[in-house]
Amino acid sequence: MKKFQVITLFPEMFTGVFEHSMMWKAQKDSKVELTTINLREFGMGKRRTVDDTPYGGGDGMLLMVEPLWKAVEYAKQQDPGAKVLIMTPRGMRWKQSIAQKYSESPHGYIFICGRYEGYDERIMALVDEEVSVGDYVLTGGELPAMTIIDSIVRLIPGVLGGETSAVIESFSDGETLEFPQYTRPVEWQGMQVPEVLLSGNHGEIAKWRAKQSRKAE
Numbered sequence: 712m713k714k715f716q717v718i719t720l721f722p723e724m725f726t727g728v729f730e731h732s733m734m735w736k737a738q739k740d741s742k743v744e745l746t747t748i749n750l751r752e753f754g755m756g757k758r759r760t761v762d763d764t765p766y767g768g769g770d771g772m773l774l775m776v777e778p779l780w781k782a783v784e785y786a787k788q789q790d791p792g793a794k795v796l797i798m799t800p801r802g803m804r805w806k807q808s809i810a811q812k813y814s815e816s817p818h819g820y821i822f823i824c825g826r827y828e829g830y831d832e833r834i835m836a837l838v839d840e841e842v843s844v845g846d847y848v849l850t851g852g853e854l855p856a857m858t859i860i861d862s863i864v865r866l867i868p869g870v871l872g873g874e875t876s877a878v879i880e881s882f883s884d885g886e887t888l889e890f891p892q893y894t895r896p897v898e899w900q901g902m903q904v905p906e907v908l909l910s911g912n913h914g915e916i917a918k919w920r921a922k923q924s925r926k927a928e
């Protein structure tokens with residue numbers, strides 16, 4: 712079973728997301744195991760400190776290397792073959808084809824979610840991939856980690872189940888955006904459902920959808 716372990720100072724941010732329908736079902740069906748590791752438990756001293764000021768000066772605090780290192784080692788003990796990913800705006804831009812690749816690979820993943828102004832660079836010795844969800848800065852790596860986990864888990868065979876989703880997936884081959892869709896009523900505020908979709912002509916419908924799907928980027 713594929714393990715996803717998330718190292719974070721805010722494990723409670725993940726409870727709603729991991730317990731929500733798709734992720735909950737994937738866990739219930741033993742497709743994935745989703746766990747959090749509280750970085751605070753690996754903090755230094757009585758106060759369980761995880762951050763410190765940067766050498767050379769500068770604003771704000773950095774996550775210290777030792778608590779992060781120990782948390783990653785702990786996660787590796789649970790899943791020795793796991794790949795370690797760190798969420799950072801300077802990382803490799805996440806996209807559908809990479810989510811597909813990750814969903815097909817046999818090993819689990821360890822996500823490091825940072826806070827504050829950054830990490831002590833030496834943690835990179837344990838990191839396999841720096842990952843970004845886009846060219847913007849967030850206050851923590853938690854939202855990017857949730858986004859990436861969602862995009863991988865839904866592609867694991869048997870997780871979505873519904874044939875509709877699978878059809879859209881194979882049609883879109885990961886890089887093509889979905890075509891416009893409509894449901895009842897056939898007219899709303901003067902806006903009509905395209906005639907072809909009501910025609911029952913599956914060949915024409917497929918052609919229309921292919922034309923409507925735009926290539927990403």
Ligand code: 4GN
Binds near residue numbers: 798800826842850
């Ligand atoms: C990742 C992390 C944005 C992304 C992040 C992203 C937390 N913001 N674009 N913020 O995927 C410095 C240390 C910023 C943690 C990091």
